[in-house]
Amino acid sequence: MREAPETHRASSAIKVLGNKNNMQLPIYPEKEGYLLIEDRVGDLYDILEKIMDYQVSIAAQSGPNLSRPRKYLEGWDFNDLATCRDIIYPRVATLKTVGKGWVDFTRAIHAITLFGRRFGEVIQPLGTGLCAKWTKMPKGMYYLAACGYDLKRIMTMDGDPECNPIELTYNILWHNPHKDFGTCECMVEGQEKKHSDLVQVLLPSTFNKRLLNNSPAPLEDCSAVIFGHNANFKWFWKNTGHPEEGEPQTSSEESEDEFHDSGIGSGLGSSTPKGNGGSWSSRSQHPSNEGRETFTRELYTVGIVCALQKELLAVRTLFDVRHENLEMALRDTNHYALGSIGRHKIVAACLPSGEYGTNAAADVVSHMTRSFPAVQFCLLVGIGGGVPSRQNDVRLGDVVVSHPTDVHPGVIQYDLGKILEKNQFQRTGSLQRPPRFLMTAISSLMSDPERSSAPIQSYIKDIIARNPEYKHPGVKHDMLFRVGYMHHPACATCVRCSGPQVKRKSRSKSQPHIHYGLIASGNQVIRDAKTRDHLGRKYNILCFEMEAAGVMNIVPSLVIRGICDYADSHKNKMWQAYASAAAAAYTKMLLSVV
Template sequence: MAVHPGRAARNEGTGEADPSLVSIGVVTAITVETLAVREVLDDVVTVHLPGDHHPYHLGTLPSSIESERHVVAVAQQTRDGTRDAAWLCGHMPHSFESLRAFVMCGIAAGVPSDDPGGHVALGDIVVATDVVDYRHERRVDGGDILRGAAQQPGTLWMDADHLVLSDEMLGTPPWLPLLAAAGDPFRRPDPTGRPRAHRGRVGSADLLLRDRAYRDGVARELGLLAFEMEGAGVAIGSQLGGRSWYMVRGIADHGDNSTKSDEWHPYAALAAASYLRSVLARCAPFAPGRHRQRSSSLDPLSAIADALVDLRIMRDEQQRRAVLDLLPAAIRAQIPENSVGRLHIIQTVTTLERYPQGLEVLLAALRLTLGEGSPEFVQAERVLRVNWRGQ
């Protein structure tokens, strides 16, 4: 797939995403949604992991900390609907142990309005402040009563969303340049329009909605801005696993059979994906799945020190000394004492760099302490091997 012109202007990542550092799972329901999310990611690769039949697209996105990036795994559902979405949110953490949050990113049916200020137009963006499973009901004496409570996204997500809203109110929507530069197949069908972002309640159910009267009745009763088919599953699946969630949708139709078509699918999908990139750029990394980007302004020693300071066992003085006690006595005796943790780490590294096997003995001590396959060790080893200046 060709890269759209906006990508060339972005700050690209610096290397292939590490599966052990994935902190965010992006769930999509159909292929055009997957392609749109891939379009806004950096460093994209497709992987098949041992013991997991599901294919994943890995990539990175900027965070609110310039030197660190979110590591994202995109997974497309085998079938659309709330059940498959919930299953995927339960399945992915088995392959990505650092996963801390889920996002549902794709298209939805918007609720039109005669009021221009409240009209949810084709190509607009809807951010879910609540998701309502509107088909989770009980029937009493011929009437239906909603049983499922509204599910709300994580506070961290909405705090970042408020920052995006501030930019929009100042006339500089951060997601608009990516969307405006879109090439085929993501061009806007109506080139004269400009999308708006809405925030509010979204209805979710295993129902492909193509009924204007039903749409208007449920939307009026529950105060809905849009309808979709996966959000309730993502919300419940995330919460059962103790993870936060967020949902952003691009409006591809109005849930009306007389006007239903696929014409707006690509643009609406890219609108949601572009908005997601903007929100994550205002989110701090989801610890512990952090991906430190090596900056051109960061010298190799600082990069190594940062990677080691990120390790809890090296920040704590007692645990750090336990690690250093695993080094050969002749090398350990040459390391100067220092009560300041970061300086002690730097002096340890500069001492070890004078020895031909300095890197390997340090890695052996870390491997023994952290475990060879742990995400913390894998990330630290990668940074040390790239930046080591020793003999």
């Protein structure tokens, strides 16, 4: 690991984690390569974003008359995050009266609280000019420690450091009760050897007129400031409302000799916001055993089936929350990935490694619907071969969604039928249409003038951030050769293919276009441009794939395919990862309106 240029500063950790050399260091081997520090950092950022979104949403629910009591400090268990548990759920610590003075400040800036031990040793003042009492963060005192570097950034964004008293953030004032910032009386010659209370005080802006003689506190990036209750400042915070003058009142239930470091102990419980958005409940429990939301197989209503591991990886990356595994039904040979996307609980499965086609897909879906009886519909998400034409400008990286056309239900099985005289093939049989509520959801997407491709692009970026191999291969590698020009056999990709190409107008952006229409499904891999174009003209097909025909009549389904090739002799794997990401991104966008 390469250290930061300056160690033991507020920004040092970020500079270590963001170092390009450090990001590429392997942690442990996986099936394909290694898990890198970059991957772990990406996971932590993802968790952090979800926690922040949760806190912001809870703050939005709490109106002026439904604000959360200050004594209930909500946060997360450090051990949950450090051990990568699938379900991260909030805790609540019950604060004593002297510990409520900085709660409004942390909520105003949406600060994330991590419950754990020994955090006081993380922030320490530098230098030797302090007395022994204040060279380390005092423990068991319900204090909030902050680096000067962070405080200056907070004031720049939402406060005013030039005010007197200082406005730390919106509606929160910083009051320094001690005339000498950072100097303890025990070190002043001629003074009685006693310690000063150097704790800084936070107050609402209504105290502005009372604090006109407040001494501004000089801030250095490497300084440390402690906020909390100052024994010499006779004001204290209640559960709600403004501070009151006087000494904090200690009830019999909160004896002052029963402090717990960072709230760990009897005060730590799970927190669940109730339906009215303003009431909060806390119950004492051990953090590692109880309080998690538990799911049963009967709660999962959406199934997702992928043919390849790379397709399922893209889908799983976009889970908002991942769920723990459940016990499966007897003789179920599938392995499932469980999680949530929006309001939907998802069960996802992949075809057995090395198997493909309609029969393998039918077997997977049959097991899924037996183990998860509440599944209402299934999405087949992955890659397919595009059928470009003058009418349909289908390109690599685009997304094709099955949609009923004329007499066809959205998917046709092109290889199911009978051979007639003169070797003519007559297709037989039919498949179910997609469920109506999915069709109306698609109508909502197509008719929304405010909706652009931005959500899809954002979701694709999320996938690429954690899996760089899913990035766009580049427009120069999207080559549609004319029918009759065969692939050069000496290369895996088309770098040596130089035959005539179909001229197409260039697109201004490389984002995927969404096409709705007929998808052809069968057990044959189409690698012939003449066959592709013949079937394309006959049925107005947009895409070929190999699983849907085995699933459509088992459970109501919709097929979502990212285009990875043109179903000709130039078929290769260069676009498979990006096409998988595009299909997964559309899936998440669709589920947001279902």
